[in-house]
Amino acid sequence: MSFLDRLGREWLFFDGGTGTILQENGLKAGELPEIWNLTHPEDIIALHQGYFEAGSDVVVTNTFGANALKYPDNLREIVEAAIAHAKEARRRAGREDAYVALDLGPTGKLLQPMGDLPFEKAVELFGEVVRIGASAGVDLVMIETMSDSYEAKAAVLAAKENCDLPVCITMIFDDKGKLLTGGTVDSTVALLEGLRVDALGVNCGLGPEQMVPIIRRLTEVCSLPIIVNPNAGLPRSEGGRTVFDVDADKFAALMAQIAEMGVHVLGGCCGTTPAHIRQMIAACADKPFQPPVRKHRAVVSSFSQAVEIGGRTVIIGERINPTGKSKFKAALREDNIEYILSEGLAQEDSGAHILDVNVGLPEIDEPVMMERVVTRLQSVLALPLQIDTSNMAAMERGMRLYNGKPMVNSVSGKRESMEAVFPLVRKYGGVVVGLALDEDGIPETAEGRVAIAKRIYETAAQYGIPREDIVIDGLAMTISSDSRSALVTLETLRRIRDELHGSTILGVSNISFGLPQREIINANFFTMALQNGLSCAIINPNAEAMMRAYRAFLALSAQDEQCAGFIAAYGNQPPAAMTQSAGQDSAMTLAECIERGLRERATEATAAALRETEPLALVNSELIPALDRVGKGFEAGTLFLPQLLMSAEAAKAAFEVVKDAMRGAPQEQKGKIILATVKGDIHDIGKNIVKVLLENYGYQVLDLGKDVAPEVIVDTAIEQQVRLVGLSALMTTTVVSMEDTIRLLREKKPDTKVVVGGAVLTKDYAESIGADRYARDAMATVHYADEVFA
Incomplete structure (x- = not known):
């Protein structure tokens, strides 16, 4: 029976630690474990055989660190030997019913833009190992110990693009439930489910007890089979040896408790031995098995945030879009990325939950610009993004390089559109906007638009895309040309909510096109749309009239407990009304540029400040306090590693300007x-x-x-x-x-x-x-x- 035939239908058990056992067998400090595939084949076979005989259904190959960065000359030899040893161990143990998994660990590099490893290079590195493993006959790919969701995505794409084997993955969370780069259980699950992995979970870093809160959240949000491979507790050193504080008996007892939480695959990581696995299986194998349950959650995620669609209306900021914006068009033509970043930051400050990203101009290379804007935006802010384009090459580039599960705008009811967009959504994951129009145009009635919505749902299902990942655009058409258009749109929203139990979206301001004082119409129509079940609103969050309508509606509809959000926004004094973006036109201090991670603007602000302030005074009054605030935000969990690093890069650029100004003068070094x-x-x-x-x-x-x-x-x-x-x-x-x-x-x-x-x-x-x-x-x-x- 194949691995997938059993996964999620019965208990499956992985093996345990590799490196810690090899150390017991003589692996020296600093010696690369994968080399033992060539130098100590019998030790590797015995390691695997011990786990097969203990009852493990899946044993991973000794290839955790095997990639071309570490083994540029003999990678194939090492990987093929590792697989051959695992297969031989399976034969000796008489466990032909068990599986050999190709083990993929992290590269050890941080991906661009935070680090120096390009995303596609990471895909290439993982892909090379996958091709070797698949040709050598492994049964599945096991990606493990991933602390960066972006590298995890690279590994999954490499596996999917280079073989047709099952793909499983486990991440390494800290005791606060965060990845190294800031990801949460919710954001990580959204990404990995969108990439269509076969099972996901957690391993390493923590023991069974410390993993419980993470596992609990996994069972609440994950629709796939869940893997749990903890360490044997926490490590300590005894006589120059690394030992762990949970023995086989205690490990088995703790894993039996975890088995009752609704997980599906159990195993071990560092410090666990065949004895740990044997006793765990004895304690868990007869526990009632609970198959995975589909959660039907529509989630858009970034590297660190997850936004669920279907509860409180989601605000999607519309300002990163050249339509009707001469300054934005100029920024695209001039490759002024920092202008675009400032637009995004201003919308984040104003309360947007997701940012729409549209960079389409006829005279620019849209796929290249989409890649640049998406990756740079994700380096300075944590909000999820909506990839908005009719250019399929730009759409795929944006989705591929996106760190998370994006929103995708859009697909229509046209057969050609669905055939182009849905394969991309299936491959990369996404919540896709479905336009209620087809080859015949935009229906004049709500009934016609609902019929198209049904067709979009049905076609998406043929690609394996669930209904919850489709958000229908009821199409707000201007009332200046048809006085009944708002009524049709509102009825469409209502019927999709009540009859189809679906989610909806609108570009709200389209309703007032061609009219004076548009914000009056926009704000009132927005309130009416909210009342009729609008799930997502594409608006300008810097327009205070729109945000007032939104916050008032939440308070009045009992979605703002004790009016906390309304009071936070207006409790002291009403903020000044803004009808235009606060982005490029708002002067930022040097400290703000650093805190936002805007490298070029930090350079300009430093040069300007030095005309009035002494270099050392500027360092002490602006640069260091800004870094301190960013550091405190990172420690408090309100800022994450990408923002921390980009702020540091902005500060570094500012320091270079200061150094130039102090050239020849003695410089303090701590x-x-x-x-x-x-x-x-x-x-x-x-x-x-x-x-x-x-x-x-x-x-x-x-x-x-x-x-x-x-x-x-x-x-x-x-x-x-x-x-x-x-x-x-x-x-x-x-x-x-x-x-x-x-x-x-x-x-x-x-x-x-x-x-x-x-x-x-x-x-x-x-x-x-x-x-x-x-x-x-x-x-x-x-x-x-x-x-x-x-």
């Missing part, structure tokens, strides 16, 4: 800090993030790179008289090198402090290996550096 990813570990995401922030706070960073031997770190610390060393590790198999480095530092340069960080570390573990401070994130490292150099 101190030297060494940063390094420890021996055996090529994952430098965390280190690179810390480097950017430390440099912005005035520290000289000696970046020794990745896979750095303890001796190199210690020798550099002695030679450069460095008072603080920062060490990073992502993999359990490499934290031993971190302990070796600390031990050597204590011996050779005991006055140097050590701060450590990484996904597999905890405060207790950091203390057990002798570190002076554990930093859970980049800002914590900055704070500790300030203490050391105070």
Whole structure:
């Protein structure tokens, strides 16, 4: 029976840890586990055989870190050997009913625009491994330990585009339920369900107990089979060995409780052994199995936010659109991306939930511009986006490069339109706007528009797109040419809500085209549409008349508990009415440019400020306070890693202008800090993030790179008289090198402090290996550096 025939219909059990067991068998600190496929084949076979004999239905290959970045010369040999060993283990265990999964782990790189790895390069790296694995005969692809939703998307697309095997994926959340880059369970589920993975879940980083809140939310929002592969508790160091605090008996008891929460696939990660898996299976196999239940949620997501359609009306900001906007057209022609970013930020401030993105002009390359605008917008704000274009190449480029599950505007009832758009929505995921028009044009009656809506629903279903992912545009046509057009539109909204139980959307301001004082008509029509069930409104959120209508409606319809939103907006004094975008025309201070992550505008603002302010005074009054506010927002969870990094880049640009102004003058440097990813570990995401922030706070960073031997770190610390060393590790198999480095530092340069960080570390573990401070994130490292150099 195939894996998919069983998935979601009965209990399935994965294997457990790989690297931790190989360490027990002699894998040295810093030694690459995948090399053992060639040098220690019997050890790898025995590892897999132990799990098959313990009862695992799925065993993953020893290819977690196998990609061309790490193995440019012998990747195929390593991957093929890994698969052959897993198959041989299955044969020896007599488990031909079990499955071999190709294991894909993260590249260790941060993707552009935050990092230096292009999205398509990541797809290529993963795709190469998938092709090798598929040709060697694996049964499924298992993507695991993903802490960045964008890299997860690259891996899923690589799997889907290079094989026809089942694709499963597990993410690594922290104890606050967040990915490294800020994603939540809701936003991640929306993305992965949209990409049509076969199962999803969580692994690594946490033990079973710590995972419970994450698992609970997964069961509430996920419609797919859920995988849970925890660590054997939390790590600590004993005698130079990494050990975990949950033994096989306790692990089995905890997993039995998790089995009752409505999950479908269970296994283990770091620290778990065949004994853990055997006892887990014994404790869970006879538990009642609850098949996945479709949640019927329409969710649009970004890398960190999820907006559900179907409850409170969603506001979609309309200002990133050249129609009728001469300044916006000029910005597109002049490649003035920062103008576009400022339009987006202004709408976010005014209360938009989603931003419409339309960059279509005949004289520009729309697919290229769509890619640039989508990726840059997602680097400075967290709102989900609506990809709005009639250019199919631009639509696909925007959807492919989008980090999340976008809204897509639009498809119509025309057969040609549906055949072009629906395959893209099926491949990349999305909530698609369905226009109630077809080859015969726009029906004059609500009945005709509802009939087209039904046809759109039916055709979408043929592509596997559920009804909840279709939002019908009832089409607001101007009353200046047909006095009854508003009534037809309102009836369409009402019937789609009441008869089809569907969601609706309108470009509200179209209703007043050609009339004077349009905002009067727009605001009143908006209220009428809300009363008739409008799910999504494309409006200008900077137009105060529209937002007043919206907030008043929420208060009056009992959707604003205790009128909290209304009071927050108008409790002190009414904000000044705005009928135009506040974007480019509003002057931003240097601090605001930094906080928003606007690099070019930060440069311009610095140059302007230096005409009136001394360089050091500007640094102390604007740059550092802005970075501090961004850092506090990051720590509080109101800002996320992409925004933190883009703010740091804006500050860096501002500092360069300040340095130029101070050329020749003595410049203050707080101190030297060494940063390094420890021996055996090529994952430098965390280190690179810390480097950017430390440099912005005035520290000289000696970046020794990745896979750095303890001796190199210690020798550099002695030679450069460095008072603080920062060490990073992502993999359990490499934290031993971190302990070796600390031990050597204590011996050779005991006055140097050590701060450590990484996904597999905890405060207790950091203390057990002798570190002076554990930093859970980049800002914590900055704070500790300030203490050391105070």
